[in-house]
Amino acid sequence: MPTDLKRDLGLAETTAIAVGAMVGSGIFILPGIAYVTAGSAAVLAFVIAAILVLPAALSAAEMATAIPEDGGPYLFVERGMGPLMGTIAGVGTWMMLSLKSALALVGGVPYLVYVQPTLAEAITALAIGLALFFTVVNLVSAEGSGKLQFGIVAALLVALAWLVVSGVPDVQADQVAGAFDPATEGILAATAIVFISYAGITKVPAVAEEVKNPGRNLPLAMVGALAIVAVLYATVVYVTIGVLDVTAAVEAGELRSDGEGAIIALVADELLGFAGVVVIVLAAILALASTANAGILAASRFPLAMARDGVFPSSFEQVSERFGTPANAVALTGALLLLLVTFFPIQTVASFGSAFQILVFILLNIALVGFREGAVSEYKPVFKAPLYPWLQLFGIIGGGYVLFQLGLVPALGALGIAALAAGWYFLYARHHVDSEGAARDAVRRGAAERSIERTRAAFENRDGTDVLVALTESTTPEAARDMTRIGLDISRLRGGLIDVVRFDSHPHRVFTAHTDRLEEPTGTLGDWLGFGEEPPSWFPMESAEESAGSRADGSGSRDTDSTTSRGDGGTEALAHPPEEPLRVEEPERGRLQRHVVSTENVVDSVAAYAAHEGIDLVLAERQTADLHRALFGGETAELLREVPCGIALVEDRGFDGDETLEEIAVVTHRGAYDPLKLLIADAIAEETNATISLLQAVPADPPATQRERIEDYHAELMRILTVPARSRIIEADDRIAGLARFATPADLLITATESRGLAGSVLGRPGDELVDRVDCTAVMVQPADEQHAGLVQRYLLSRIFGN
Structure with a gap:
């Protein structure tokens, strides 16, 4: 399909984008919560989550090389499974990205409190204030912290590398015993909680139009970035648990009973002193602020995209003449964000976010099966996910099992959002969308063009x-x-x-x-x-x-x-055997x-x-x-x-x-x-x-x-x-x-x-x-x-x- 965008991104650049999309709130907020749930096996929980994400990442990479268009999970699921499931995926992804932003805001406040304890009484107010601030930023500017993304990721990786290298000699063997024991009680529940750490992998296919040789570089970048981030997470959590007595920190009030708190700052204090604390807190605040801002930016584009397809009212696709931003879509996302940070505790936010993310990953795997089994004609991906359909079945079954390990409330919450999205589709969207299952006009035209070429040949x-x-x-x-x-x-x-x-x-x-x-x-x-x-x-x-x-x-x-x-x-x-028929230029x-x-x-x-x-x-x-x-x-x-x-x-x-x-x-x-x-x-x-x-x-x-x-x-x-x-x-x-x-x-x-x-x-x-x-x-x-x-x-x- 012809495109006006230049293919300037090589393997290294695409991998950097994928890493930057994933590294953020998860590493600063979730290790303590995962430890309270599964003990030292929290290390393995981050690894298992990455393995369960792999099928969806490969499926998304394949679909991106066949449909190199903006829209991500919404586009793939809508194309592969039709507008009903596309609506569910779009609403679910919008909710998930909003929840990730809420997690970053709520989880970032403890790091401010760590350097300024007098703020402890105003955690919720601070989170609300930050939510309003970033909503206004996105209302008046689409750039946000995007220009600083590479710098923030580089500084973050340097800070975490310093922490790991300094901490390895001080790891206490008894504190990390069972870190890789899959039989540990609560391991799957912890895996479900940390799932949201890898949510950013679904953003990567959005740049497929700009990747050189996408059939090779896109899957390599996504799988490579997933491996890099999984190793980084597991290493940081291993050092954190091995250096910091998390149970004692909870008993001393340095962490809440559910594990919430500035856990990486506590480790830095023990290992690196005041200078290390300043570096880690600064990196955490920058990363969490970037995650929150980018999350609002990305989430607000889902109502915009769905409005263009008729799923949401057309008012959400309107762009402000003054600021050049989708003001109504941003305002709607900001209102949802305020609701989340005001009424939901951080563990609930993490669980709900992971539940939605698991649901989206399951839908991505099912969508690929829909494409492969003929739900969409002219499906010609440059890259094909290996081990089909076994890899997708593993992702679907594993994701579904882990989803219910989160507990009844998050699982029902995810399914409830899916039910609400389905209800919205039947009451409103189906009367306004093209029910052939193609989300974008350009994608449909491309399929028709390929069909005409095949017919002519x-x-x-x-x-x-x-x-x-x-x-x-x-x-x-x-x-x-x-x-x-x-x-x-x-x-x-x-x-x-x-x-x-x-x-x-x-x-x-x-x-x-x-x-x-x-x-x-x-x-x-x-x-x-x-x-x-x-x-x-x-x-x-x-x-x-x-x-x-x-x-x-x-x-x-x-x-x-x-x-x-x-x-x-x-x-x-x-x-x-009979002789082969003689083939001539003009057959008999x-x-x-x-x-x-x-x-x-x-x-x-x-x-x-x-x-x-x-x-x-x-x-x-x-x-x-x-x-x-x-x-x-x-x-x-x-x-x-x-x-x-x-x-x-x-x-x-x-x-x-x-x-x-x-x-x-x-x-x-x-x-x-x-x-x-x-x-x-x-x-x-x-x-x-x-x-x-x-x-x-x-x-x-x-x-x-x-x-x-x-x-x-x-x-x-x-x-x-x-x-x-x-x-x-x-x-x-x-x-x-x-x-x-x-x-x-x-x-x-x-x-x-x-x-x-x-x-x-x-x-x-x-x-x-x-x-x-x-x-x-x-x-x-x-x-x-x-x-x-x-x-x-x-x-x-x-x-x-x-x-």
Whole structure:
């Protein structure tokens, strides 16, 4: 996607930004609270939190390289899971960043009190005053302390390094015993509390447009920064606990009973004296002030972004003419911040902030699964997170478990905010947002542009398309004729061979080898297709009879003892493999071959045959009874999963006549059109003089920009097609009903297949529902690049994510 921003940030600069986004309030406030919760194992709590953050960091890095746009978690979740979950993520992140600012303000006051004890009676008043101060700063200036960020981070790292180096020799072994014991009571609760320390990692993808080689540098920077900060946190906490007797500090009143207080200043006092205390207190105040100010700045931009998308009222996107800031969004965030610092104690603030952060991280992992499993078309990340989906499952399950370790109140608080956000969506936002699930207009345009490029490349490819017409014992003659005619239409336009193969099922033989047999066909192809010696006008009877049983290059019959697959589902090489078809610049058109394969497993044999012969498209009959008989799909679902190329399921409703077709309806339920659907429709229309109708449904009363974008997209597609076409954008709250109404008059419907998961079986599949509602012949297409998960992965994904 073109951008006006310069890619000036290398790996070092991006890593520095990531480190600066995370280092701040957590290290100065949370060690004491974590110690009270889990003892010396507070050290391990910071490490475990970093490990649990890693899946979300990698997921965010992948999504950022695919969608290099501002918006962070809100954008990714909205794009991957739709506007409802995007609203929850946006509101949750806004709340989380506000809570982090509150934590910095409330936690920073004890450091002021440490150097000026007379302020102890006015902690809450000081926090409120600071909240008002930083709110005003953000109202009148968008810069805040941003220019000082690198300097503050550098000074902070130097101060903490001085503390660590000086403190290592004084660490008391008995005080750090069990620092890395995962069985310590309260370890997970402490992990949940310190989660907010890593909240800044989600800010990093916002600079993806400005990173050099983002596919490499962005994930390396995020993972590297996460490792650096985790080591820094663990080391500082280890020295803090090893040097300072935290229990004695609590008993002496230097720390509150919950561990709140200037704990790092206490350590500096013991190790470095007055000079060290001054340095640490100064670094803490600067870091906490920067965190609070940057938190308000970042948090206030979420109401702004959501207002632009219609989630919040438009008044929150207004920018002050005088100050150039989103005044209403800043004021709203400031009001929330005042509420938090006035009524919530610091441990509650930390727990709530961590709860929201965990929830956002869980949503980021789920959003990536949504992208990978096809919720958004044209998803082309430069970097892909490793160990998918296991890493994401670990992040989701681990995050969910730790979330409830915070206790009932924070967990219910996080879920309560999610429920409030969902309520806001249903009462207000859904009437004002584009419900296709794309948060930004530019992102949608980029997806359409990539789809057009793919479609144009597919139409310009002149390698030819080899088609396998897969007939089984249950295939009706009508469907066989339809599939053969479609294969011929494709071959005449695109070039390539048509293999009409009958897969005869035979029972398993206990004492014989598990092999399939390629047998000599009996009867004519006209007999197979049910028209005998009176072929329809579209069928090249003479050419077909001459090539029946021939090898792909036409030089003779195939070896009848060739083996294409084993009955147990495995594959093995042909004993006498046929020669490869000769590829020429202008592929042979309309050439038919026919064979018989005797097999124990039809699905395995179709897949093995297609793989061995280099088939580009398999045509099979859509078995309606099979689709609705089994919970997870039956033999048809197996075929969709196992065939290694494109596949089209055909349901005959009178398509085999000689009359000229008038209209072919090509439908997309979600996202862009797949090129394979358009290629098939174009080939059939070319041979039958039909007109193509591009049908796409949108919600009633869509935003003007959405309709204009689809109209432009359809116009580009119609320039690529070789036949007359028209665009129909259907406004309807019930998309399937609207599509069915306009598709019913067509002579042929071409749509997409649906995944055979549990959710589809229980709730219905839009593609199947649409085909069942129309009366014309239907073709359901699955492209060659459809993702095929492994058996265990499919099992888990179908149940957890409803695929």
